[in-house]
Amino acid sequence: MPLLKCKDLTLGYENIVLAEHLDLEVNQGEYWCIVGENGTGKSTLMKNILGLRKPLAGTIEYGDGLVKNEIGYLPQQTQVQRDFPASVSEVVISGFQGKTGLRPFYNKQEKEEAFRNMEKLGIKDLAGRCYRELSGGQQQRVLLARALCATGKILLLDEPVTGLDPKVTEELYDTIKKLNSEDHITIIMISHDLEATRKYASHILHFGAEIRKEVVARG
Amino acid sequence: MGNVFNTLSTYLQYDFVQYALIVGVLISLCASILGVTLVLKRFSFIGDGLSHVAFGAMAIATVVSIIFENLEMTGAAKFLRENTMVITMPMTVICAILILGSSRFSKIRGDAAVAMISVSALAIGYLLMNIFPSSSNVTGDVCSTLFGSALILTLSKLEVVVCIVASIVVVCLFIFFYNKIFSVTFDGDFARATGTRADTYNLIIAVIIAIIVVLAMNLVGSLLISALVVFPALSAMRVFKSFKSVTICAAVISVICSLMGMLVSIVVGTPAGSTIVAADITAFLLFSLIGKVTGRAA
Numbered sequence: 443m444p445l446l447k448c449k450d451l452t453l454g455y456e457n458i459v460l461a462e463h464l465d466l467e468v469n470q471g472e473y474w475c476i477v478g479e480n481g482t483g484k485s486t487l488m489k490n491i492l493g494l495r496k497p498l499a500g501t502i503e504y505g506d507g508l509v510k511n512e513i514g515y516l517p518q519q520t521q522v523q524r525d526f527p528a529s530v531s532e533v534v535i536s537g538f539q540g541k542t543g544l545r546p547f548y549n550k551q552e553k554e555e556a557f558r559n560m561e562k563l564g565i566k567d568l569a570g571r572c573y574r575e576l577s578g579g580q581q582q583r584v585l586l587a588r589a590l591c592a593t594g595k596i597l598l599l600d601e602p603v604t605g606l607d608p609k610v611t612e613e614l615y616d617t618i619k620k621l622n623s624e625d626h627i628t629i630i631m632i633s634h635d636l637e638a639t640r641k642y643a644s645h646i647l648h649f650g651a652e653i654r655k656e657v658v659a660r661g
Numbered sequence: 662m663g664n665v666f667n668t669l670s671t672y673l674q675y676d677f678v679q680y681a682l683i684v685g686v687l688i689s690l691c692a693s694i695l696g697v698t699l700v701l702k703r704f705s706f707i708g709d710g711l712s713h714v715a716f717g718a719m720a721i722a723t724v725v726s727i728i729f730e731n732l733e734m735t736g737a738a739k740f741l742r743e744n745t746m747v748i749t750m751p752m753t754v755i756c757a758i759l760i761l762g763s764s765r766f767s768k769i770r771g772d773a774a775v776a777m778i779s780v781s782a783l784a785i786g787y788l789l790m791n792i793f794p795s796s797s798n799v800t801g802d803v804c805s806t807l808f809g810s811a812l813i814l815t816l817s818k819l820e821v822v823v824c825i826v827a828s829i830v831v832v833c834l835f836i837f838f839y840n841k842i843f844s845v846t847f848d849g850d851f852a853r854a855t856g857t858r859a860d861t862y863n864l865i866i867a868v869i870i871a872i873i874v875v876l877a878m879n880l881v882g883s884l885l886i887s888a889l890v891v892f893p894a895l896s897a898m899r900v901f902k903s904f905k906s907v908t909i910c911a912a913v914i915s916v917i918c919s920l921m922g923m924l925v926s927i928v929v930g931t932p933a934g935s936t937i938v939a940a941d942i943t944a945f946l947l948f949s950l951i952g953k954v955t956g957r958a959a
Contacts, residue, residue: 492850492853492854493853493854494850494853494854510856511855511856513854513855514855515850515851515854515855517848517850517851517854520848520850522701522702522703522846522847522848523847523848525701525898526701526846526847526904527701527898527901527902527903527904527906527907528843528847528902528903528904529902529903529904529905532843532903532904532905533847536840536843536844536847536848536852537851537855539840539841539844539852539855539857540852540855540856540857541856542840542841546836546837546838546839546840546841547840548840570903571902572902572903575902588851589851592851592855593855598854
């Protein structure tokens, strides 16, 4: 049973159809990149998978023990976050929110787990710092740590390296690769960076006039 | 100086002054803790919009009480005139839900919806007050509803009790949902994607705001409510950096400012609402300065 199975999806919003007849199976441990022009349905697909929006047609099934609130998500930065007064640890631990149900506070186990995730991403020293004062690369690591709190299985990333300089971009890609190969976390990433896509991904989904799937051969 | 304290201690012996102080502190506490969320969610104006709705609802309550009087139901009319909250509270809550709901589901955008509903309520409220004047001094009535000049000192016992209970409920809800409010405010999409019921919490936030607005009308009047919501949060954000510290600081600033404002207004005889807001403005300037000096402001 694949982790994620999309059957005959129609992507779009309201009256506009962006893509039709999309079938997709994602298995545990794979590294998918979604590439293509703007406005071809990449983000819509991601929103459908996350359950933020319903697909126009078709079904999305989670399998292999994956539950809806176990999907980690690294969204694009929003305007709100740029001047939000929040400490790094507050942001990271909020990743557990979907799992707390009606329980008002985080328990000890969650606090420790959040700390481990910060350690893993090398932002342990920033725990008390203010999120909005961090550099772009550090902010992405914070959001990545938050996503890890939400999941140990699958991460969806929406153009994670936008606006980062080449060195920081490279480091972030390495970190994501490590999560994939060492922690066996499945990755689905929207990207504009074809070169990096070829270097890291195991599968590529091309959006355009037609949707094409490609398995990247590793030498 | 001794004179000032004498005046104060004389006034503080009166029931209605004590009521006013208690209610004032509680309302400003509630308004400020939610203010942080509202400012960050870009909903600063919802307080303003809802306060106009509450103003319209107040006018309707007056009209209904006159109708009761004409029907010779004097008891009901009197009750309604003294406890306008019975009508203003549910109406404001409904409008809050409409405004916040509309920003997600309808074609009219959030800020436009706020503007539309608030001016409609303001216009209809004023219209009603003129068509069915409850006293010979309509302008005075309108002015005190808008600026809360005398209202705070004419609270009925029931209103004080309602106010205390509602404040406790608001504070408890806020503490209970604190972490959820944080994650919904910081990143609604992430919260929704990872299984938090963001829409439910947004609804809860809307209802709480409506309750606070209705309560705050008594204190500062409907025009100045936004100040209670927005200023403490903005002041705290000049200096503090985490959500928790900003929230706590906003609450402290707000309580101190409204206490100071009310005491000054009692001694000097200025209108309570605008004095409180003046205190909030002073605090904001002070915190901006501290932020600049310590270089912590973003």
